[in-house]
Amino acid sequence: xxxxxxxxxxxxxxxTRGIGKGIARVFAGAGARVLIVGRDAEAAKATVAExxxxxxxxxxxLADVSVREDCQRIAAAAAERYGGxxxxxxxxxxxxxxxxxxxxxxxxxxxxxxxxxxxxxxVQACLPALAASGHGRVILTxxxxxxxxxxPGWAHYGASKAGxxxxxxxxxxxxxxxxxxxxxxxxxxxxTEGLDDLGExxxxxxxxxxxxRRLGTVEEVGYAALFLATDEAGYITGQTIVxxxxxxxxxxxxxxxx
Ligand code: NAP
Numbered sequence: 001x002x003x004x005x006x007x008x009x010x011x012x013x014x015x016t017r018g019i020g021k022g023i024a025r026v027f028a029g030a031g032a033r034v035l036i037v038g039r040d041a042e043a044a045k046a047t048v049a050e051x052x053x054x055x056x057x058x059x060x061x062l063a064d065v066s067v068r069e070d071c072q073r074i075a076a077a078a079a080e081r082y083g084g085x086x087x088x089x090x091x092x093x094x095x096x097x098x099x100x101x102x103x104x105x106x107x108x109x110x111x112x113x114x115x116x117x118x119x120x121x122x123v124q125a126c127l128p129a130l131a132a133s134g135h136g137r138v139i140l141t142x143x144x145x146x147x148x149x150x151x152p153g154w155a156h157y158g159a160s161k162a163g164x165x166x167x168x169x170x171x172x173x174x175x176x177x178x179x180x181x182x183x184x185x186x187x188x189x190x191x192t193e194g195l196d197d198l199g200e201x202x203x204x205x206x207x208x209x210x211x212x213r214r215l216g217t218v219e220e221v222g223y224a225a226l227f228l229a230t231d232e233a234g235y236i237t238g239q240t241i242v243x244x245x246x247x248x249x250x251x252x253x254x255x256x257x258x
Contacts, residue, residue, distance in 0.1 A: 006031025014092030022218020097153030188244025
């Protein structure tokens with residue numbers, strides 16, 4: 001059994017839906033107080049209502065993680081409502097597909113701004129509170145796409161997700177002095193509203209490429225994040241956990257036959 005994290009304050013960015021909502025649900029189920037971050041007010045309220053119905057202490061703050069002032073408001077809201085931050089799950093991210101030959105400055109800036117700059121800004125803003133907690137934990141949601149694999153249309157996305165890991169490795173060294181660990185979960189293909197938008201053909205072809213023959217659930221990513229937030233994971237920093245049903249393993253299509 002792991003030491004309970006009940007009563008700890010967890011900030012989850014991009015938690016109005018998808019993987020972030022799954023992470024929030026897992027932490028709320030473990031008794032943590034959860035601050036949900038996103039830009040969509042209706043979705044945020046609905047998520048808070050859904051998770052609060054189980055008796056968990058959950059609230060939201062509307063913020064765009066690519067904006068420094070918004071990230072500072074997230075940290076301020078956590079301080080005001082809960083007295084600090086013990087865990088930051090920097091999960092907010094977008095994955096619009098664009099062929100490299102057609103990629104505009106706006107396309108690049110949007111993806112890098114949310115996924116990479118947003119990661120750095122949200123971690124920066126929460127640092128004083130995480131240091132004060134005495135057992136601060138940061139968990140980034142990266143991806144297999146970029147760090148390990150590639151997919152047409154996602155050159156900018158892959159760069160942002162690999163960039164998160166470059167950030168992670170130096171941040172881990174700098175944050176160690178404050179007793180903060182920082183690690184990342186690398187999901188494969190996980191059933192979310194964002195992934196659904198890619199269409200049935202995409203989902204079917206991905207399922208066929210996964211040794212466990214199914215897409216992941218948001219809670220399966222949440223439990224990996226929860227483990228990294230435990231006291232027992234306190235000696236792990238600067239590392240990654242792949243949560244992909246074995247998708248990165250086959251060396252050829254033939255490896256998936258039979
Ligand atoms: P999703 O269903 O589209 O949800 C994305 C979440 O991020 C939403 O809650 C959205 O909230 C929030 N968000 C987007 N831009 C934001 C911004 N600028 N500021 C604040 N919040 C923002 O996507 P998902 O599939 O759950 O993906 C979540 C994370 O997992 C991303 O980092 C993604 O790269 C990563 N990932 C997903 C998969 C997968 O298979 N689904 C695989 C690998 C990695 P609002 O709309 O309310 O702002």
